[in-house]
Amino acid sequence: MFETIKEQPADKILMLMQSFREDPRDNKIDLGVGVYKDATGNTPIMRAIKSAEQQLWQAEQTKAYTGLAGDPGFSDAMIALVLGDTVPRENVAAAATPGGTGAVRQAFDMARMANPNVRVFVSDPTWPNHLSILKFLGIETVMYRYFDSETGGVNFDGMMADLAQAGKGDIVLLHGCCHNPTGANLNVTQWQAVIDLLLDTGATPMVDIAYQGFGDGLEDDAQGVRRVAAQVPECLIAASCSKNFGIYRERTGLLMAVAQDAGAKKLNQGTLAYLNRQNFSFPPDHGARLVTMVLTDDALRADWQAELEEMRTGMLALREQLAGELQRLSGSDRFGFLAQHRGMFSRLGASPEQVEKLRADSGVYMVGDSRMNIAGLNAQSVPLLAQAIIKAGI
């Protein structure tokens, strides 16, 4: 019977990972999948996570199931990290999920349970897997203008005009920080304007925050999502721990549903637990436990924050170095946006043919839409990339 299933398109980001591995060239540069790498190209286990893991190995007494929504301590710690004290805890329902992707998937499921005809408004462009999951679920997707390829910034007027079309019963998906794939983000004034618009139209925001701490810092990166949660009547938030705790393969995420009062929260909490049960039963616990330990232990937390800050400032330095090199080689400021962007990614603004040329001629791997993972660079490879970009005629 399975022969009736059509072959599915391979995920472009994951396909790129494979092609990079198979490329025998020594000087190849991997700017593909969104995984942090240090200057030696290694994705380290963060110091605090390693310590927590050692402690956990000693102290853990059982591997019996946690609750359907995961360990409540994990929810508490993550809600505090993402939302600070902007929303009363008793208004926030939360469930641990397998990674941020799991939270995104459950959020879409929940939206569809609430409104079978829900439309989800997504930025143009957005993380390709948002689109893929929405398509899989048969949910109507509406793109709103977001990236201005002329300036490398946000087309805010276009975004506002398109979001005005979303109404009650629709979801507006926003990237909390470090927009994937463009690197172009809203400022606080723009966040507020979007929130005012959402309040006018009655559309429900969903914030995907997968890179908190990679942009302007842990607190600054949460400004947008905190404003949203504090002001709108209800919202969904999908948070990932993969990147900022470096625990990609542990699959650790949290879906939050923020409501006006404890009664609505109780209903949402039941829905989140139900969705977990239908999709995979209990969420993975190991990564969540490590995150909880790190966030609730002063010494571990301080060490984690220090290391995260080193990663963030390292990526910023690489951005500035690359923008500088490109300015020197091109004799123009047209790549200045690379230093303005925040997070792991920047969209270079190259055509698919130029991206292919970069790969074929210079061994530079970036996603076909010219998304670059800045963490894939180091001080030595930045000049090589800059030369390759100029050579490819970008």
Ligand code: LMR
């Ligand atoms: C990315 O965008 O590269 C990451 O979020 C990894 C993934 O799963 O696509």
